[in-house]
Amino acid sequence: MTLLDIRLLTVQEYHRMVEIGIIDEDERVELLAGQIVKMAAKGTAHGAALKRTVELLQNLLWGLVLLSIQDPVRLNNFSEPEPNIALLVRDPLYYEDRHPTPSEVYLIIEVSDTTLRTDLGIKATIYAQSGIADYWVLDVNNRQLHVFREPSQDGYLSQVILAEDGSICPLRFPDISFAVRDMLRPLVSI
Numbered sequence: 001m002t003l004l005d006i007r008l009l010t011v012q013e014y015h016r017m018v019e020i021g022i023i024d025e026d027e028r029v030e031l032l033a034g035q036i037v038k039m040a041a042k043g044t045a046h047g048a049a050l051k052r053t054v055e056l057l058q059n060l061l062w063g064l065v066l067l068s069i070q071d072p073v074r075l076n077n078f079s080e081p082e083p084n085i086a087l088l089v090r091d092p093l094y095y096e097d098r099h100p101t102p103s104e105v106y107l108i109i110e111v112s113d114t115t116l117r118t119d120l121g122i123k124a125t126i127y128a129q130s131g132i133a134d135y136w137v138l139d140v141n142n143r144q145l146h147v148f149r150e151p152s153q154d155g156y157l158s159q160v161i162l163a164e165d166g167s168i169c170p171l172r173f174p175d176i177s178f179a180v181r182d183m184l185r186p187l188v189s190i
Contacts (some may be wrong), residue, residue, distance in 0.1 A: 008034025011080050034078040039040055045185065046113045049140045053109060053183040057087065060176050065106060066090050069094060073108070074099040075130035081123065085109040087170065106172040107134040112139055124148055128156045134171040138183055145180045 009017075011070040014031045017023045028039040042050075050069075057067055068086040075081065080099065087106040088095070108127060110119040119137045127135045128151040135156070136145040149171060150157035162168060164181040 006035075008078055009036065010034070010077050011074060012077075014080065028169055030072070030082045031078070031080045032122060039082070040115050043113050045140045046111050048185060049138055049183055050111045053085060053111065053138065056178060056182050057085065060178060061087065061170075061173065064090075064092065064173065068095075068100070072099045074101050075126060075132075079126050079130065081126070083108045084111045087172075102131045105132055107136065107170050109136045109138060111138045111140065116141070120146060127151070127157050129153055136168075138180075140155075140184060143181075143184055144180060145183070 009031060010135075011031060014023075014036065018025050023029060023036070025129055031037070037156050046089075047143070051176045053070060054067065061067070066088040068083075068088050070082050070084055071086070072082050073086055086100065086108050088100050089104040089106065091100075110123060113118045116137070116139055124135060124137075128148065131151050133149060133151060135148040135151075136175045137148075139146060145162045145166065145168060147162060147168065148156035148158070149160075162180050164179075164184055166180050167177050168180060169175070169177045
């Protein structure tokens with residue numbers, strides 16, 4: 001069996017492909033580990049959990065962070081994912097001149113209904129290798145939150161799974177706590 005020698009794309013090449021129309025700028029793709037990856041379609045459960053989480057974070061962290069929703073983060077020369085949510089260091093230009101880099105990211109959250117394997121696997125590895133200190137995966141199907149901390153080149157050294165009755169504080173904001181259930185669909189009718 002012969003292994004293929006795959007040529008990886010750089011972030012600059014990826015951007016150039018969009019500029020010249022090889023990739024449509026509205027196409028749902030992201031660059032992960034030098035490869036163009038199709039992003040999954042968003043279901044209604046995903047969309048609702050994303051909206052709940054965004055509203056919760058806006059209410060708790062207003063003025064402390066820039067809240068980025070499904071926008072690129074440049075992790076390194078070969079990865080520029082578009083996480084569902086990124087809490088960013090405030091920037092006076094709102095990152096108009098560049099995409100944020102790992103040193104400007106407080107927290108990344110991926111909301112997962114059909115992408116759990118990818119979010120817990122390759123994305124967790126890429127985020128850890130890039131030094132993202134706080135990475136969460138909200139598993140809407142199993143009603144739990146995977147919390148990854150202590151990044152290393154081999155992955156995250158700390159991984160905790162919180163049930164919906166658990167509570168969490170963003171690593172950089174230890175005085176701000178909320179329940180995992182606040183990000184999930186209520187179990188009773190409203």
